[in-house]
């Protein structure tokens with residue numbers, strides 16, 4: 001008895017209905033491949049069967065492999081195992097398309113990854129004209145490639161240009177676009193998919209695939225200039241390399257599959273694909289991406305860090321104090337999730353402007369066809385701008401986002417407490433002030449917590465939840481529930497200077513300025529950071545937020561904490577701000593010049609202020625310094641208990657400040673390098689550049705006994 005599918009034969013037509021009893025979505029798994037293989041072989045040998053329909057009992061047709069399963073498979077997988085893994089699925093698909101009977105994929109909804117590869121191995125593809133129906137091969141997004149023949153069939157079916165786009169961009173295509181691209185053959189109403197499949201089979205179509213007919217030629221590229229195919233591939237490879245460097249092998253491997261596969265017969269092409277697939281499966285990049293941005297992100301949203309024993313609660317009404325950049329964004333995110341949001345500021349006009357921010361976001365979305373006027377209007381109706389604290393009555397949660405000033409924050413906290421329900425949670429969106437200090441302005445410090453959003457709030461998924469010294473576990477549970485409710489990703493940290501994200505990110509910008517102080521060419525610093533995968537160079541980033549800000553943080557730390565060690569990069573900031581009057585972009589000049597109407601560029605005067613040394617370091621060394629310094633600080637946060645789980649370190653880094661996704665985050669980077677090698681390298685860097693590179697003792701101890709981080 002099969003588990004993952006049902007079969008039903010009627011009038012010579014075999015219907016295979018995919019229906020995983022343990023999940024809401026059909027996914028690819030080795031057992032499913034076995035069942036499919038047996039079913040196909042039986043159908044091939046059964047003369048009474050003249051055609052096959054593959055359908056699904058779920059609302060979607062099929063997704064690819066479950067990423068959690070893939071991650072598990074990757075542990076300790078050899079390239080040989082990975083090759084065999086791909087070849088088994090490939091053989092099943094090949095058996096399907098050569099079984100001598102026409103096969104229709106009757107797709108009632110989405111068919112993605114391995115699900116769409118199955119459809120590609122069918123003779124004919126029918127897709128439901130449904131709002132949720134999409135097809136595509138998104139494997140590139142997780143550092144992989146379609147390993148069941150997808151790269152070979154798509155190129156042969158729709159031609160090089162279009163296949164290259166679909167495979168390298170990993171997009172999902174709506175029914176209309178998929179039809180236009182040739183990715184599906186028919187689009188019909190959802191309830192007509194099976195009828196259409198039967199009708200097509202009734203025409204007694206030839207089951208032979210075009211590439212199995214002698215003389216078949218792949219559609220050559222026509223949209224891409226008048227170059228030879230080899231020329232195009234060289235050009236695209238160069239483009240991909242300049243975009244990803246050597247950091248992200250999947251796009252290059254996909255291109256190689258297409259190019260090499262085009263030179264050989266179809267079956268050889270399938271071998272080429274499996275070989276490249278095996279390489280990506282055993283390379284750490286895909287594992288890192290999948291572990292952090294899919295598996296651990298999903299677990300965080302489901303409440304991996306949520307204390308047990310508290311009922312899950314929903315927020316019906318939220319109060320937001322301060323309708324500035326952050327308050328406005330938080331109100332939008334809450335309203336988007338169906339929550340009533342009171343948006344309070346000192347005067348009505350400012351509060352109204354906070355609501356207008358949402359209006360502008362919605363207008364843009366409507367213009368791009370991403371939402372409707374009606375839905376936008378409903379969302380806007382949920383935002384209530386006001387100056388009246390009494391409106392906070394009935395709120396389950398109040399979030400403070402006023403100026404970064406302890407006295408102002410204390411004032412609004414007291415006023416809010418008098419008006420809000422006695423069991424509501426109070427949260428501060430402060431980016432730098434200790435939560436335990438702010439909690440002093442609230443009579444129930446156990447119900448006080450930090451909810452640190454990132455800007456722009458509508459686009460940034462991360463929320464850093466900060467536990468004050470007295471914050472109750474129940475308050476944490478409620479904060480996590482709220483973050484999940486607004487569909488963002490929570491990480492949980494304990495109170496400390498700069499919390500986790502700001503603290504670690506500071507090390508990146510300080511290292512950038514330290515390099516400058518040492519005489520490293522500014523262009524080299526900025527380019528090395530980008531080549532390492534950081535979204536922006538450290539000098540450009542400081543300019544954006546203002547050089548005054550990190551300088552203020554350093555000075556404050558010096559004043560408050562006698563054990564604080566002033567970074568030498570502070571000299572650079574003082575020179576820029578106090579000496580040269582170049583505080584950053586807002587001040588009109590910083591490390592960069594901002595000519596009116598022109599493009600910003602590094603300030604030529606930097607070379608005079610910070611003379612460029614004659615001998616310049618290797619770019620790899622600069623990249624290493626800029627990334628390792630962040631990983632080291634993350635480990636310190638783990639060892640000091642600021643972070644309680646390595647997954648939070650990774651997620652905060654990737655989602656919070658754009659630490660390169662391919663590394664999996666600041667902790668995963670260390671595991672990829674290998675703890676022992678990382679410690680050795682850091683000892684060397686410490687010797688050469690300073691104690692900030694000295695590995696923390698816990699890390700050294702782990703490395704010495706060959707132990708990894710504790711992910712349990």
Ligand code: NAI
Pocket residue numbers: 321322323324325326327344345346350400401402403404405408411412429430431432452453454455
């Ligand atoms: P902002 O200056 O854009 O907005 C602050 C708002 O608070 C203003 O509209 C102001 O009128 C209002 N306000 C000031 N005093 C008030 C009072 N007594 N009662 C009511 N409203 C009052 O500032 P922004 O950027 O939105 O920051 C707000 C908070 O969020 C700060 O604590 C900041 O550190 C934090 N934060 C900022 C981030 C950013 O990227 N800007 C990121 C994460 C946190």
